[in-house]
Amino acid sequence: MAGATRTPLVRADASRPEAVASLAMAIAVGLIAVGIASLFGLVPIDAAIGGVPTVTALGGLLVVLGAAVIGLGVGSALGYIETEPSPNAGLVATVGFAFVWFVLGGLTASLVLEGGLAWLPAGAVTGGAAFAMTAATREDIGSTLPAGAVAIVVGGTFLTGTIGPVWVWDLGFEQQASMTATFLVPAATIACGLLAGWAAATAYGGFGARGRRMGAYLLIYVNASAIIGVLFLLIAFTAVRGIPGLLTGATVGSGVGPTVSVLGVSVTLPVAVPFVMNGVSLLNDFQGVLPAIVGTVWLVVGAVVLAVPLGVGAAVFLTEYAERGRLTQAVEVATNGLWSTPSIVFGLFGFTFLVPRFGGNKSLLAGMVTLGFMLLPLVLITSREALLAVPDEYRDASAALGVSKWQTIRSVVVPAALPGVVTGTILGVGRIAGETAPILLTMTGGTFVSGDRAADVIGGFAFTSQPPFVTNPELLQATTALPFQLYALITAGVGLGDNVSNPVEFQWATAFVLLLVVLSFYAVGIGARYYFRRRLRHE
Amino acid sequence: MTVALVASLVGFLLASPFTALPVALFLLAAGVGWVRYQGLTARVLTFAMTIATVLILLLITVYITVESIPVIRYETTTVFGVPVPGLRLFTETRWDAVAEPIRYSMVPMIHGTVMVTTIATAVAAPLGVAAALFLSEIAPGAVREVVKPGVEILAGIPSIVYGFIGFTILSPWASEQFRTTGQGSYLFVGIVVGLMALPTVVSVAEDALSSVPESMKSGSLAMGTTDWQTMTSITIPAAFSGVSAAVLLGVGRAIGETMAATVMLRGVPQLTEPLYNVFYGQETLTSLIANNYGNAHGLQMDALFLAGVILFITVLAISIGSQYIEWRMHRKLGGEV
Amino acid sequence: MSETTPTTKTDRPAKTDQSTEADQPTEADQPANEPDVTTAADATNGDGATHTTAGETDEQVREEWREYDFEGMAKFAVEDLDVHYGDDHALQGVSIEIPENSVTALIGPSGCGKSTFLRSLNRMNDRIKSARVDGSVRIDGQEIYQDGVNLVELRKRVGMVFQSPNPFPKSIRENIAYGPEKHGDIETGPLARLLGRSDAAARDRLVEECLRDAALWEEVNDRLDDNALGLSGGQQQRLCIARCLSVDPEVILMDEPASALDPIATAKIEDLIEQLSEEYTVVIVTHNMQQAARISDQTAVFLTGGELVEYGDTDQVFEDPHSERVEDYITGKFG
Known part of the structure; x- marks a missing residue:
């Protein structure tokens, strides 16, 4: 049958070429890191690394990388390195290389020839050549040569100073925009690093199926770490920028904090963080966002009160009562x-x-209901999943004991699904707590709200003899919330200076508090999931 | 009880101050029912809640559509002598609510939304699918336990925070890099929005990939293929519809993303010159609403509602489409629907 | 169990629980110097066949029960193989030599490690992250648990058929051609077509050959482009066997290949296994003792705790087992 290829079961020792390949991979990863760092301005490209101008150093490394990659491919083709290359590099690699070379050729042509459509044939020529090259040769040449050549060409332009730190290319758009070296050099370095790193990883795996696996895994791992890196960066950045503003005027010591009375017992907190304990007023030493925090809390409470019973109830009906069908x-x-x-x-x-129905003004209540509507599908979907995950045996066992359907649902099904429902709700709440757009249109208050105007919903209820008999001015008043406050701070821009001594710090601190509030919901949600899963395993 | 509920609903719809009366009646009836016939009451109540969900969607559809009708009527053009309502919204590119001739063309905003969504999809789709593959097939247990919550948290960061960072850091930086006049570019809004749509793509695609039966994967591995070959030839093709549904949902998220676009874009409803100039960002459908709701009234307000209708219909179509695709995939794999 | 299965194997009489029971009074065979036999086992044995024991009797496994001399070459030589899943000890010090071009049956109650043993022969246990393997497995004298083993090559040589049919959601043709295409032996992709070196003809020859070998060709030759998931269970399983043959393996491992099939499909699979054993080394796990007796040349019995208790010629193991526990098991007293 098709057993044409018989390769040895145990691979021979191939440590030297593997060392070259891993070195190339290390250079590639290093280049990607430097590229990202210089995109963020951490490694300025007009400065020097160890006495060598950055652009030249990057160019040199790229050339070395390209040469190493080509060396691996040629070494394998000439039989110096034991590999198992496929007859060709595969369709994806072929099309990919063709595209990269098309772009490279086209860009060069339009830069050199200045305008016109000359870039099109030029790109077609280089792209076509790369396509033919990759498709027609064996994998060890086809997947290394085009990649290495890209790195060498790009590195060469950096080395020779064709593209230096002050290089600028006016794109000639009607709305003016230019490509500058500060962007292009790092971006090109990252792209070449990825390409050559992939080729080196392929060579490391000895080409063939194992090589492609290595190459793909390299890219996927880079991707996963990039995502986590971005997340970490976002949070760390906001924290670093936001903490100074948050801690402005913060003091620790007995009796410095505001007095809080819970159930008639007054406690004076030992810490004072004015940013989250004050509103904004002329008399305050330090301005804060207390009304926004209170507003957010009430919004969330309102939304949960509306959405959770509705969502869970609907989920119960759908899973327990309704027949599968149209409805x-x-x-x-x-x-x-x-x-x-x-x-x-x-x-x-x-x-x-909603707004016309709640007194015609933007109001807290309208915001609550709107967010409740947003939360509803999240609660419904997660509750439904949790209920469906409850094994039918539970229901059968309960029904076999002669318990009515509703009793079964109440005492068996819902408790079993509770962990899922709770977790889903918390994560959903985290999501809506940070929503800005809906409350923008339903609940907006002023940008700066003084502390004594923090919504006091419970104290606001009053019964009247007029329809609708229950009124609560607090609910019907506009208030503010953290996300909206941040939006207002952004749009207010320069005008901030009058109210807050350090507007930038104030903005970042608001963003940080918002992030803290939302992420703590997520932390609780994810933590709850782990807790429930753990408990389930132990039982 | 049912009567009371319907009555309170009608009262609410009519914005009547007497709504509280039937509400109270309903609560009373429900309370009595709960005490006396708990099972039946529960059933009726949960049914009502189910209906409420559908009702909300219907209400949204009806109310925002009704609000947008005047502007459709205003922007009527005649084609071959036949007046076509709303056609001018899409044939002209002028949006001007102040100076004559007053026009509310949707074209610039649709262009903006398309630009942002395209870029965002180009970011979110490949990265998201790769990350989903990583999570469901490749990552060792411990790494998975870190990356998966990480992706969830990425979904949790409020859009206004993304927007704020984009506005204060990314926009000035991009403006300097590309030497543009003023700040705000579709390119970077697209990248930020793509980052925000990423978690949606990851989680839905991961569900789809993990739903491919393990026996199929083992079957391929036992043939002596590498796990990467198994992924590309068995797992991804088998889960293809699920993965494309994930990408579609990601697109839906990107279209509807509001705050990041609002604070990072210029807020001037016009087309970029040339059309593919991604270094300038004007206005999307979402940011149009968020930017103008405050000072809009009359026809302009209705035009904002029209933008909402366009968004709503597009996203709803995408949602239904992706559900259909997922349903087909489950049927094909022989699993439960 | 497939009591109703038409027995197609004629050179070896099919055995049922009753016949073995009648042939050998259990008490008589019990070695006198067996110190660990519990009274519980005695009681059940004495009371006849209507009882089930609570578990297995305690007895010392003897080395000679597991020794089996055969002519010809050994395909696999396994020495002191231990497999742990986390804290679970799934296989305990298994040593066994499996002869070439024959059918070896692995039987035993569920949870005795026979599937684990099978999966350690082509390192499919690597898939399970908590699995830890100690000991040595050699195929044709080459150790498969050492650094630098090419898993692709190993699994090409040692094919596997699973408990439930698992065709890929592709056409019948693509299912068969999958392995050779992935190993680069056949190229039919768009790139190969572009370069004019598509092996479509070779592929079609291969597909036909494999399907004929798996006794499926006559049934599907007019619908090779249909989705394989549309076949019946028995056809799917034979397709999986054909798929396994397509990479020209030396060994075929089968993990209860007929357990999900009806009696007629089972009979077809059993016929097929017998034919295959002329050219391939077949190792088959089954919980169906009649099946093992019908189709296998030698039988290895695993009992609870992942121990290999007895290994020998199938006739000997079924008619005259050394171990009392094995006898209890094959006479249906437990398991």
Whole structure:
């Protein structure tokens, strides 16, 4: 049969070429790191690394990298390195290389020839050549030569100073824009690093199926670490920028904090963080965002009160009572539709539907209901999943004992699904707590709200003899919330200076507090999931 | 009880101050029912809650559509003598609510949304699918336990925070890099929005990839293929519809993303010159609403609602499309729907 | 169990629980110097066949029960193989030599490690992250648990058929051609077509050959482009065997290949296994003792705790087992 290829079961020792390949991979990863660092301005490209101008150093490394990659390929082709190359590099690599060379050729042509459509044939020629080259040769040549050549060409332009630190290319758009070296050099370095790193990883795996696996894994690992890196960077950056503002005027010591009375017992807190304990007023030493925090809390509470019973109830009906059919299908489509409806559309809806019904003003209540509507599909979907995950044996066992359906649901099904519901709700709340767009249209208050105007919902209830008999001015008043406050701070821009001594710090601190509030919901949610899963395993 | 509920609903719809009366009646009836016939009451209540979900979607559709009708009527053009309502919204490119002739063309915003969504998809789709592959097939247990919550947290960072960082850091930086006049570019809004759509793509695609039966993967591995070959030839093709549904949902998220676009874009509704100039960012459908709701009234407000309708319909279509694709995949794999 | 299965094997009489029971009074065979036999086992044995024992009797496994001399070459030589799943000890010091071009059956109650043993022969246990393997497995004298082993090559030589049919969601043709294409032996991709070196004809020859060898050609030759998931269970399993043959393996491992099939499909698979054993080394796990007796040349019995208790010629193991526990097992007293 097709057993044409018989390779030895145990691979011979191939440590030297592997060392070259891993060195090349290390250079590539290093170049990517330097490229990212210089994109963020941490390694300025007009400076020097160890006496050598950055651009020249990058160019040199790129040339070395390209040469190493080509060396690996040629070495394998000439039989110096024991590999198992496939007959060709595969369709993906071929098309990829063709594209890269098309772009490279086209860019060069349009730079040299200045305009016109000359870039098109030039790109087609280089792209076509790369395509033919990759497709027609064996994998060890086909997947290294084009990649190495890109690195050498790009590195060469850096080395020779064709593209130096002050290089600028006016794109000639009507709305003026230019490509500068500060962007192009790092970006090109990263791209070449990825390409050559992939080729080196392929060579490291000895080409063939194992080599491609290595190459793909390298890219996937880089991708995963990049995502985690971005996340870490975002949070760390906001924290570093936000903490000074948050801690402005913060003091620790007994009796310095404001007095809080809980159930008639007054406690004076031992810490004072004015940023989260004050509002904004002329008399304050330090301004804060207390009303926004209180507003956010009330919003979340309102949304949860509305959405959780509704969502869980609907989920119970769908999983326990309803037959699978038109209705469940319609509800599923509607829920998923609601889930993906843009938040601004919820805002518009709240604006036209809810606001006129709650006294005609933007109000806390309208915001609550709008966010509740947003939370509803999330709660419904996660509760549904949790309920479906409850094994039918539980229901059968309970039913076999002669317990009525509702009793079964209440005492067996819902408790078993509770962990899922709780976790899903917390994560959903984290999501809506940070939403800005809907409350923009339903609940906006002023940018700076004084501390004594923090919403006091419980104290606001009053009964009247007029319809609708229950009134709560606090609910019907506009208040503010953290996300909106941040938006207002951004749009207010320069005007901030009058109210806050250090507007930039104030903005970052607001962003940080918002991030803290939302992420703590997520931390609790994810923690709860781990806790429940752990407990489930132990039982 | 049902009567009371319907009555309160009607009252609410009519914005009547007497709404509280049927609400109270309903609560009373529900309370009595709960005490006396708990099972039946629960069933009816949960059914009502189910209906409420569908009702909300219907209400949204009806209310924002109704609000947008005047502007559709205003922007009527005649084609071959037949008046076509709303056609001028898409044939002209002028948006001007102040100076004559007053026009509310949606074209610049649609262009902006398309630009941002394209860039965001180019970022989120490949990275998201690769990350999903990593999570479901490649990552060792411990790494997975770190990366998966990480992706979830990425979804949790409020869009306004992304927007704020984009506005204060990315926009000035990009403006300096590309020597543009003023700040705000579709390129960077697209990248930020792509980052925000990424978690959606990752989690949905990961679900799809893990739903491919283990026996299929083992079957391929036992043939002596590498796990990468198994992924590309068995797992991804088998989960293809699920993965494309994930990308579609990501696109939906990107279209509807509001705050990052609002604070990072210029807020001037016009086309970029040339059309593919990604270094300038004007206005998207979402940012149009967020930027103008405050000072808009009359026809302009209705035009904002029209933008909302366009968004809503597009995203709803995408959502339904992706559900259909997922449903087909489950049927093909022989699993439960 | 497939009591109703038409027995197609004629050179070896099919055995049922009753016949073995009748042939050999259990008490008589019990070695006198066996110190560890519990009274519970005695009681059940004495009371006849209607009882089930609570578990297995305690007895010392003897080395000679596991020795089996055969003519010809050994394909696999396994020495002191231990497999742990986390804290679970799934296989305990298994040593066994498996002869070439024959059918070796692995039987035993569920959870006795026979599947684990099978999966350690082509290192499919590597998939399970908590699995730890100690000991030595040699194929044709080459150790497969050492650094630098090419898993691709190993699994090409040692093919595997799984418990439930697992065809890929592709066409029948693509299912068969999958292995050779992935190993680069056949090229039919767009690039190969572009360069004019597509092996479509060679592929079609291979597909036909494999399907004929798996006794499936007649049934599917007119619908090679249909999705393989549309076949019946038995056809799917034979397709999986054909798929396994396509990479020209030396050994075929089968993990209860007929357990999900009806009696007629099972009979077809059993016929096929017998044919295959002329050219390939077949190692088959089964919980169906009649099946093992029908199709295998030699039988290895694993009992609880992952121990290999007895290994020998199938006739000997079924008719005259050395171990009392094995006898209890094959007479249906437990398991």
